[in-house]
Amino acid sequence: xxxxxxxxxxxxxxxxxxxxxxxxxxxxxxxxxxxxxxxxxxxxxxxxxxxxxxxxxxxxxxxxxxxxxxxxxxxxxxxxxxxxxxxxxxxxxxxxxxxxxxxxxxxxxxxxxxxxxxxxxxxxxxxxxxxxxxxxxxxxxxxxxxxxxxxxxxxxxxxxxxxxxxxxxxxxxxxxxxxxxxxxxxxxxxxxxxxxxxxxxxxxxxxxxxxxxxxxxxxxxxxxxxxxxxxxxxxxxxxxxxxxxxxxxxxxxxxxxxxxxxxxxxxxxxxxxxxxxxxxxxxxxxxxxxxxxxxxxxxxxxxxxxxxxxxxxxxxxxxxxxxxxxxxxxxxxxxxxxxxxxxxxxxxxxxxxxxxxxxxxx
Amino acid sequence: xxxxxxxxxxxxxxxxxxxxxxxxxxxxxxxxxxxxxxxxxxxxxxxxxxxxxxxxxxxxxxxxxxxxxxxxxxxxxxxxxxxxxxxxxxxxxxxxxxxxxxxxxxxxxxxxxxxxxxxxxxxxxxxxxxxxxxxxxxxxxxxxxxxxxxxxxxxxxxxxxxxxxxxxxxxxxxxxxxxxxxxxxxxxxxxxxxxxxxxxxxxxxxxxxxxxxxxxxxxxxxxxxxxxxxxxxxxxxxxxxxxxxxxxxxxxxxx
Numbered sequence: 001x002x003x004x005x006x007x008x009x010x011x012x013x014x015x016x017x018x019x020x021x022x023x024x025x026x027x028x029x030x031x032x033x034x035x036x037x038x039x040x041x042x043x044x045x046x047x048x049x050x051x052x053x054x055x056x057x058x059x060x061x062x063x064x065x066x067x068x069x070x071x072x073x074x075x076x077x078x079x080x081x082x083x084x085x086x087x088x089x090x091x092x093x094x095x096x097x098x099x100x101x102x103x104x105x106x107x108x109x110x111x112x113x114x115x116x117x118x119x120x121x122x123x124x125x126x127x128x129x130x131x132x133x134x135x136x137x138x139x140x141x142x143x144x145x146x147x148x149x150x151x152x153x154x155x156x157x158x159x160x161x162x163x164x165x166x167x168x169x170x171x172x173x174x175x176x177x178x179x180x181x182x183x184x185x186x187x188x189x190x191x192x193x194x195x196x197x198x199x200x201x202x203x204x205x206x207x208x209x210x211x212x213x214x215x216x217x218x219x220x221x222x223x224x225x226x227x228x229x230x231x232x233x234x235x236x237x238x239x240x241x242x243x244x245x246x247x248x249x250x251x252x253x254x255x256x257x258x259x260x261x262x263x264x265x266x267x268x269x270x271x272x273x274x275x276x277x278x279x280x281x282x283x284x285x286x287x288x289x290x291x292x293x294x295x296x297x298x299x300x301x302x303x304x305x306x307x308x309x310x311x312x313x314x315x316x317x318x319x320x321x322x323x324x325x326x327x328x329x330x331x332x333x334x335x336x337x338x339x340x341x342x343x344x345x346x347x348x349x350x351x352x353x354x355x356x357x358x359x360x361x362x
Numbered sequence: 363x364x365x366x367x368x369x370x371x372x373x374x375x376x377x378x379x380x381x382x383x384x385x386x387x388x389x390x391x392x393x394x395x396x397x398x399x400x401x402x403x404x405x406x407x408x409x410x411x412x413x414x415x416x417x418x419x420x421x422x423x424x425x426x427x428x429x430x431x432x433x434x435x436x437x438x439x440x441x442x443x444x445x446x447x448x449x450x451x452x453x454x455x456x457x458x459x460x461x462x463x464x465x466x467x468x469x470x471x472x473x474x475x476x477x478x479x480x481x482x483x484x485x486x487x488x489x490x491x492x493x494x495x496x497x498x499x500x501x502x503x504x505x506x507x508x509x510x511x512x513x514x515x516x517x518x519x520x521x522x523x524x525x526x527x528x529x530x531x532x533x534x535x536x537x538x539x540x541x542x543x544x545x546x547x548x549x550x551x552x553x554x555x556x557x558x559x560x561x562x563x564x565x566x567x568x569x570x571x572x573x574x575x576x577x578x579x580x581x582x583x584x585x586x587x588x589x590x591x592x593x594x595x596x597x598x599x600x601x602x603x604x605x606x607x608x609x610x611x612x613x614x615x616x617x
Contacts, residue, residue, distance in 0.1 A: 077495070084492060084495040084498070085488065085489050085492065086489060086495075086497075086498045086499040086500070087486050087489050087498055087499045087500030087501070087504045087505075087508075088499060088504055089503070089504050089507035089508065089530040089532065089533075090507075090508075091485065091508060092485065092486060092488065092489045234494065236494035236495070237494065240425075240494065329593060330589060330590075330591070330592055330593020330594075331593070332497070332499045332591070332592035332593055333592055333593030333594060334593070335499070336499075336530070336592075352427045352492075352493040352494070353493050353494030353495075
């Protein structure tokens with residue numbers, strides 16, 4: 001390439017630059033960017049750039065462009081919110097109330113984007129969901145996560161408005177003597193035993209199993225000072241450990257109330273909910289469940305909030321609750337008909353319910 | 363002159379007749395090969411279903427994580443079941459001489475089905491190897507549906523499981539399949555199969571029946587209408603009743 005050729009190339013470049021209709025402010029921006037490149041390592045330059053043209057996050061637009069939304073779910077079953085992954089005629093599927101909510105969000109996203117948006121489900125351990133969200137692997141996650149738990153907030157995360165209002169913590173036992181002891185402790189005040197015992201005190205002296213990283217563990221850490229804590233990797237692990245009378249012994253399993261209710265009424269019928277003297281179930285907390293997103297995903301949060309609001313307004317949320325909590329059904333059938341596929345490579349390679357261990361930190 | 367014309371006419375007729383016979387023979391050979399291939403494919407999917415059935419207790423073992431039921435283990439057992447059923451060893455299929463017993467089309471399609479089946483078992487590993495979860499709905503029917511669909515998507519031959527009262531709407535029989543299933547249901551359990559040219563002879567359809575074995579009755583037996591473990595109403599079937607069929611549709615190129 002000779003000298004003249006180089007000139008002509010430069011000329012063409014300049015012409016193209018002008019023809020692109022680059023405005024004066026844009027040139028100024030580019031100038032700042034050029035200075036930025038020349039002053040690498042100077043954070044002030046980036047601040048200046050932000051000041052001139054703040055970068056607005058458009059995670060909703062990004063979802064539309066890639067036509068996929070990355071959704072996290074707990075691989076540990078939280079029936080009826082998330083059932084275990086099973087095989088169907090169409091392939092492996094996961095179903096549950098949370099999956100139905102995801103379907104509604106995805107349908108709304110498809111309408112918003114003007115083309116189908118596919119959910120990519122990541123089935124990961126509950127304790128890893130926040131990590132995956134913070135690493136940008138997820139747009140959102142949903143797994144019966146309480147949004148009003150008085151614990152140290154996860155930095156950088158935010159919750160949607162609640163999609164489930166009837167959550168909270170309760171406990172179950174398979175030992176009639178333990179159930180009876182708790183009933184006795186919850187007797188209404190009388191002359192013989194004036195005053196009521198604090199709910200947390202009713203579990204004093206008992207071995208209480210909780211799932212690591214969940215609301216039950218946070219509650220136990222804050223309130224159950226006189227109980228022996230047993231940390232379990234999952235609810236199925238707590239059941240297995242308790243039923244095998246393995247060490248450490250488990251008197252009570254503490255967990256999400258709707259999940260425990262589902263288990264004792266449909267799966268583990270030899271277990272019973274802890275109850276008050278009048279037979280009413282003992283609830284330790286009340287909680288609302290929400291979708292978790294990145295704090296800065298403002299547009300996505302507005303969008304998900306609107307979807308949940310509309311579902312609530314139309315009565316659909318209540319229908320979903322009744323459908324999954326009250327109606328008789330078999331989840332494999334629902335998984336086959338309405339379940340969602342999940343990304344096999346993004347599921348933990350080999351789900352194991354894990355085990356239980358005494359909480360030595362207490 | 364007349365003799366000459368007669369001789370030419372006879373020669374032309376002779377050549378035409380020879381050609382027609384040749385075409386008929388070619389069609390007959392193609393049909394026979396397609397039919398045998400279809401039968402072997404149906405037997406292979408049946409063998410795969412049997413392997414899943416034989417491993418059902420392992421797959422549903424609640425206390426075990428890694429079940430060891432890998433695609434390779436499945437393949438070995440599938441090959442062995444198929445060999446018992448047909449005496450054909452799929453391990454030596456590539457070097458076996460083509461014959462009416464192992465047509466060239468079968469040599470191409472049987473390994474393709476084994477591969478499709480292995481892919482289904484591979485994708486199900488995350489479900490199969492869950493510890494703490496018992497019933498996983500990975501059963502002969504779901505394996506069969508997935509393997510048939512995967513194979514069909516990669517081949518010009520269509521494989522389908524069907525029955526008169528399908529649990530999966532995608533397995534609904536078409537008009538032809540429904541008529542064959544009704545005909546089969548009135549006959550005793552046998553190694554019979556139905557093979558017919560359809561679509562004006564452009565395709566060959568082979569329908570091979572599947573009968574209920576004892577293990578199937580946990581979900582499909584009595585009492586009729588009671589929900590089984592997967593939530594479907596039981597059919598009230600008895601051992602040996604017609605469960606459904608495997609349909610193989612092979613396009614015939616020579617027509």
